[in-house]
Amino acid sequence: MFKNFKLVPNIIFGRGCFAQLDEIIEKQREDIDSWVVFVTDDVFKGRALEKRIPLHDNDLLLWVNVDDEPKTGYVDELTLKVKAYRSTLPCAIIGIGGGSSMDLAKAVSLMLTNEGSSTLYQGWDLIQNPAVCHMAVPTLSGTGAEVSRTAVLTGPEKKLGLNSDYTVFDQVILDPELIKDVPKDQQFYTGMDCYIHCIESLEGTYLNEFSKAYGEKALDLCRQVFLNDHPDRDDKLMMASFFGGMSIAYSQVGACHALSYGLSYVLGTHHGIGCCITFDYLDEFYPEGVKEFRTMREKCNIELPRDLVKNLEPDQVETMITVALGLDPLWENCLGPDWKNIMTRDKAKSLFLKM
Ligand SMILES: NC(=O)c1ccc[n+]([C@@H]2O[C@H](COP(=O)([O-])OP(=O)(O)OC[C@H]3O[C@@H](n4cnc5c(N)ncnc54)[C@H](O)[C@@H]3O)[C@@H](O)[C@H]2O)c1
Numbered sequence: 001m002f003k004n005f006k007l008v009p010n011i012i013f014g015r016g017c018f019a020q021l022d023e024i025i026e027k028q029r030e031d032i033d034s035w036v037v038f039v040t041d042d043v044f045k046g047r048a049l050e051k052r053i054p055l056h057d058n059d060l061l062l063w064v065n066v067d068d069e070p071k072t073g074y075v076d077e078l079t080l081k082v083k084a085y086r087s088t089l090p091c092a093i094i095g096i097g098g099g100s101s102m103d104l105a106k107a108v109s110l111m112l113t114n115e116g117s118s119t120l121y122q123g124w125d126l127i128q129n130p131a132v133c134h135m136a137v138p139t140l141s142g143t144g145a146e147v148s149r150t151a152v153l154t155g156p157e158k159k160l161g162l163n164s165d166y167t168v169f170d171q172v173i174l175d176p177e178l179i180k181d182v183p184k185d186q187q188f189y190t191g192m193d194c195y196i197h198c199i200e201s202l203e204g205t206y207l208n209e210f211s212k213a214y215g216e217k218a219l220d221l222c223r224q225v226f227l228n229d230h231p232d233r234d235d236k237l238m239m240a241s242f243f244g245g246m247s248i249a250y251s252q253v254g255a256c257h258a259l260s261y262g263l264s265y266v267l268g269t270h271h272g273i274g275c276c277i278t279f280d281y282l283d284e285f286y287p288e289g290v291k292e293f294r295t296m297r298e299k300c301n302i303e304l305p306r307d308l309v310k311n312l313e314p315d316q317v318e319t320m321i322t323v324a325l326g327l328d329p330l331w332e333n334c335l336g337p338d339w340k341n342i343m344t345r346d347k348a349k350s351l352f353l354k355m
């Protein structure tokens with residue numbers, strides 16, 4: 001079976017293109033009662049970007065906090081807020097921020113048209129009805145959330161996305177000027193998420209020419225950003241994120257993502273830094289990639305936290321292993337169909353205990 005991959009239909013790219021957002025949204029405003037919700041990372045409260053959001057009289061500026069990565073409970077709460085604001089549905093939801101805010105915007109746009117709690121839809125193709133029109137304005141690049149068909153959510157029972165064709169954004173606004181003020185360490189962690197997407201895709205057994213074409217270009221862009229410190233680094237990183245996302249959409253991620261999911265599930269570690277912590281111990285699987293990652297880390301002067309696992313309770317480590325090994329396709333992509341004989345619980349434990 002081949003994937004019939006749904007693409008984002010409209011993309012605008014270029015420095016300053018955020019200024020066209022109002023005009024782009026205008027097409028969705030059918031009558032004077034039409035209204036729009038701007039799901040915006042609260043890091044922008046009081047910053048210049050806040051004043052540039054093209055709010056009309058009826059619109060709702062919905063600040064979101066991403067100190068914790070998106071949870072189903074938070075999505076349900078935000079959806080209720082939107083429903084309570086006016087009796088009609090908004091004509092568009094605009095997510096402004098990094099992967100977390102973009103995922104919150106995706107999830108709210110889906111939950112406005114699908115009954116019940118978002119926990120009911122964690123999985124593959126469980127969404128019944130099309131979402132409200134939703135658009136992304138990334139302000140941090142690397143996750144590829146702007147292009148993917150998932151909104152990653154942590155629920156009471158599992159960390160699993162709302163995966164569906166309806167999840168894909170209707171419009172993406174790629175303005176490299178918006179990522180220039182991201183703190184250096186955060187830019188590295190999220191940028192390395194993209195670098196690791198490329199390595200896991202290009203080194204994986206699921207590789208095909210579609211994924212390779214996007215993965216190779218994204219990798220080249222990551223190198224220009226993190227090794228050569230190219231003057232157009234923001235433009236390049238923004239496109240690397242998009243292409244890296246395209247690459248994994250048609251292949252899969254691998255060992256680093258699987259193990260980092262286990263780490264995040266137990267410790268609440270954020271995705272980008274969790275991937276960095278994990279990747280540093282995966283020489284055995286991705287020797288060249290890990291070597292280059294370390295060079296980038298040194299060049300960017302980033303220290304990673306160490307010794308996070310060895311003092312945990314044994315049952316916490318067991319949970320980490322169970323979560324990580326539950327991600328079959330990721331392991332199959334990394335190690336092939338025989339992966340269960342290679343990545344045993346003992347092997348996974350020995351890797352976690354190094355972290
Ligand atoms: N949907 C997908 O396909 C997909 C893929 C990978 C990761 N994810 C999810 O994405 C999330 C991680 O996203 P992320 O790494 O982009 O980080 P994030 O969105 O969690 O943001 C990290 C930090 O950067 C801040 N920030 C964002 N933009 C900024 C800016 N321009 N200036 C200053 N600070 C800024 C945020 O406020 C936050 O403190 C996780 O929840 C992960 O599960 C989703």
Ligand SMILES: [Fe+2]
Binds near residue numbers: 143193197275
């Ligand atoms: Fe990732």
